[in-house]
Amino acid sequence: MKTRDKIILASLDLFNEQGERNVTTNHIAAYLAISPGNLYYHFRNKSDIIYEIFLEYEKLVDYYLQIPDDRPLRLEDLTFYLESVFDGLWSYRFFHRDLEFLLDSDPRLRIDYRAFTNRCLEAIQKIFEGLTAGGVIVAQDPSLRAAMSLNVWLVITNWMAFLKTAHGAVDLSSNLSLTELKQGIYQVLTLEIPYLTPEYREPVMTLREKYRPALPGDEWVGV
Amino acid sequence: MKTRDKIILASLDLFNEQGERNVTTNHIAAYLAISPGNLYYHFRNKSDIIYEIFLEYEKLVDYYLQIPDDRPLRLEDLTFYLESVFDGLWSYRFFHRDLEFLLDSDPRLRIDYRAFTNRCLEAIQKIFEGLTAGGVIVAQDPSLRAAMSLNVWLVITNWMAFLKTAHGAVDLSSNLSLTELKQGIYQVLTLEIPYLTPEYREPVMTLREKYRPALPGDEWVGV
DNA sequence: ATTATCTATAGATCTATAGATAATGC
DNA sequence: ATTATCTATAGATCTATAGATAATGC
Numbered sequence: 001m002k003t004r005d006k007i008i009l010a011s012l013d014l015f016n017e018q019g020e021r022n023v024t025t026n027h028i029a030a031y032l033a034i035s036p037g038n039l040y041y042h043f044r045n046k047s048d049i050i051y052e053i054f055l056e057y058e059k060l061v062d063y064y065l066q067i068p069d070d071r072p073l074r075l076e077d078l079t080f081y082l083e084s085v086f087d088g089l090w091s092y093r094f095f096h097r098d099l100e101f102l103l104d105s106d107p108r109l110r111i112d113y114r115a116f117t118n119r120c121l122e123a124i125q126k127i128f129e130g131l132t133a134g135g136v137i138v139a140q141d142p143s144l145r146a147a148m149s150l151n152v153w154l155v156i157t158n159w160m161a162f163l164k165t166a167h168g169a170v171d172l173s174s175n176l177s178l179t180e181l182k183q184g185i186y187q188v189l190t191l192e193i194p195y196l197t198p199e200y201r202e203p204v205m206t207l208r209e210k211y212r213p214a215l216p217g218d219e220w221v222g223v
Numbered sequence: 224m225k226t227r228d229k230i231i232l233a234s235l236d237l238f239n240e241q242g243e244r245n246v247t248t249n250h251i252a253a254y255l256a257i258s259p260g261n262l263y264y265h266f267r268n269k270s271d272i273i274y275e276i277f278l279e280y281e282k283l284v285d286y287y288l289q290i291p292d293d294r295p296l297r298l299e300d301l302t303f304y305l306e307s308v309f310d311g312l313w314s315y316r317f318f319h320r321d322l323e324f325l326l327d328s329d330p331r332l333r334i335d336y337r338a339f340t341n342r343c344l345e346a347i348q349k350i351f352e353g354l355t356a357g358g359v360i361v362a363q364d365p366s367l368r369a370a371m372s373l374n375v376w377l378v379i380t381n382w383m384a385f386l387k388t389a390h391g392a393v394d395l396s397s398n399l400s401l402t403e404l405k406q407g408i409y410q411v412l413t414l415e416i417p418y419l420t421p422e423y424r425e426p427v428m429t430l431r432e433k434y435r436p437a438l439p440g441d442e443w444v445g446v
Numbered sequence: 447a448t449t450a451t452c453t454a455t456a457g458a459t460c461t462a463t464a465g466a467t468a469a470t471g472c
Numbered sequence: 473a474t475t476a477t478c479t480a481t482a483g484a485t486c487t488a489t490a491g492a493t494a495a496t497g498c
Contacts, residue, residue, distance in 0.1 A: 003450075021244065021324055024486060035452050040488060042450090097323050100387050101244055117389040147413040150385075151378055154410070158381040162373075164323050166340040187377070190370040194417030226476075247460060258478050263462060265476090 004042045006032055008056075011049045015094035020050065020102070047106045054109055057092040058116050064088065065123040073130030075203055081127055082185045085156060090178050096157055117153075124149040136204070137195045148195075152188055159184030186211040227265045229255055231279075234272045238317035243273065243325070270329045277332055280315040281339050287311065288346040296353030298426055304350055305408045308379060313401050319380055340376070347372040359427070360418045371418075375411055382407030409434040 001009075010032050014023045025046055029036045043049050064084035067073075089096070103110040128145050131137045140148070163176055163183075189208040196204050224232075233255050237246045248269055252259045266272050287307035290296075312319070326333040351368050354360045363371070386399055386406075412431040419427050 019324060019327070025488090026486065036487085037453075037489080038451050045487075098321075100320050100384060101242060103388055104242070114389055144413070144416070147410060151374070151410055151413060154378050154381050154385060155374055158377050158384070161323060161381070162377060165326055166337055187370060187374055190367070190374060191414070193367070248462090249460065259461085260463080260479075261477050268461075 003032075003034065003038065007039060007042055008049060008052050012053050012092070012094070015050075015053075016092070020094050020098045047102075047109075050102055051106060051109050053092065054095065054112065057088065057095060058112070060091070061085070061088050061116070062119065065120065067123050067126040067130060069126065069130070071130075072134035073127060073136070074134050075136060075200065075207065077134075078127065078131060078136070079207065082188060083182070086182050086184060087178075089156070089160060090181050093160060093181075096160065121146075121149055121153055124152050135197055136200045137192060138197055140195065148191065152191055155187050155191065156184060159187060180213075183211055183213045186213065226255075226257065226261065230262060230265055231272060231275050235276050235315070235317070238273075238276075239315070243317050243321045270325075270332075273325055274329060274332050276315065277318065277335065280311065280318060281335070283314070284308070284311050284339070285342065288343065290346050290349040290353060292349065292353070294353075295357035296350060296359070297357050298359060298423065298430065300357075301350065301354060301359070302430065305411060306405070309405050309407060310401075312379070312383060313404050316383055316404075319383065344369075344372055344376055347375050358420055359423045360415060361420055363418065371414065375414055378410050378414065379407060382410060403436075406434050406436045409436065 007028060011023070011028050014028060014031060025039055026036055028049075029039045032039075043052075065081065067081075095102070099113075103113055125145055128137065128140070128149060132139050160176065160181055163180055167176075167180075186208055189204060189211070192204065193201075193208075230251060234246070234251050237251060237254060248262055249259055251272075252262045255262075266275075288304065290304075318325070322336075326336055348368055351360065351363070351372060355362050383399065383404055386403055390399075390403075409431055412427060412434070415427065416424075416431075
């Protein structure tokens with residue numbers, strides 16, 4: 001593998017494990033056992049590495065969120081989209097953590113990320129439309145659908161931060177698992193409950209149960 | 224005013240304006256025209272300042288989120304709680320931005336913040352219960368109410384990050400206003416629409432309209 | 447010849463402390 | 473006497489580059 005690609009991969013790993021803020025170009029070079037000079041030969045600075053990582057993330061999500069508009073969507077489609085999105089969030093989990101700082105440091109990233117968000121919001125709306133056509137959820141006013149989609153996006157992108165901050169108080173070491181992350185799907189499906197058609201109510205509730213947090217009881221209030 | 228208090232206030236201002244990550248103890252001292260040594264006489268380090276600020280934030284929110292359980296809640300109560308919470312978020316807006324890093328750097332803060340989150344989630348549930356007693360929203364299964372409350376919390380605490388990242392792409396300088404922030408109330412009320420009693424549907428929709436984002440159209444998808 | 451890599455280092459911070467000096471409160 | 477403040481600085485990073493050296497591709 002080329003050094004340039006190694007740098008990207010190692011950076012992603014280190015960022016995910018330790019947080020972007022805690023990882024310097026020195027750390028990345030040391031981790032790869034290359035010289036800092038070598039790293040700077042391939043990238044002008046840390047921002048450039050992050051931007052490359054973002055482009056991969058973007059590509060991944062865009063790939064999974066191609067919503068067909070020539071056919072109605074079924075429950076399996078929804079499951080697929082949710083699973084894919086949370087897989088993506090997991091693989092690039094450092095990204096949303098320091099998002100504001102990253103966007104402030106790199107105008108390119110800022111512009112691209114904004115467009116990316118809008119594409120995701122559009123995709124969520126398309127999914128709602130497709131599910132309506134498929135008889136899973138009832139039709140909604142476009143303005144309500146837009147506001148709902150935004151709420152879905154807010155829950156999806158911030159579920160991990162919630163887990164990391166409200167979760168395991170004492171045991172810092174206990175890292176999150178992908179399974180825990182996917183409990184976010186439970187929360188997303190919660191948003192959709194009121195809009196389900198009668199015939200899909202039970203199937204969706206059953207699906208939702210699969211993601212229900214199986215926690216020691218005191219995890220968060222009332223669950 | 225005592226220097227110690229000045230340091231706390233100045234830090235809060237600088238953190239809110241520039242982000243905690245971009246503000247060092249040197250910056251704080253320079254801003255106050257005191258020596259770094261003087262700052263370190265009053266605080267052991269930056270974490271200690273942040274912890275003090277958190278205690279204030281906590282006190283403020285706890286004060287506003289005292290939910291009476293001896294009487295039903297009305298729509299005005301809900302408005303008050305929402306306004307208060309968003310005011311609090313605004314005054315301490317740096318806090319949620321770098322939350323994960325802050326909690327990782329300070330075990331005290333980590334433990335306290337976790338308890339704080341749980342108190343907030345409890346308060347949101349109490350508000351739902353009170354509104355149910357007041358005939359504003361219909362009764363819900365406790366498990367659904369818990370999941371809904373969590374979604375409300377996720378939307379509230381992350382609305383600002385959304386605005387900052389998905390909003391104004393090019394004009395970095397354009398800072399957020401409290402008014403924009405309060406459009407988050409529109410999103411929160413969106414979550415509650417399906418659970419409103421018939422007689423409160425119209426009043427809540429009217430209230431919600433007041434917070435509707437009045438944006439140039441292309442702001443975010445479909446709005 | 448060009449590309450990749452290393453060594454060495456300048457320059458910029460930042461944190462945190464030691465030790466001196468000034469101000470304040472009995 | 474005690475509290476508050478300042479000056480000066482050690483020590484630890486980090487970023488980014490210059491310039492030398494090694495490896496690779498025609």
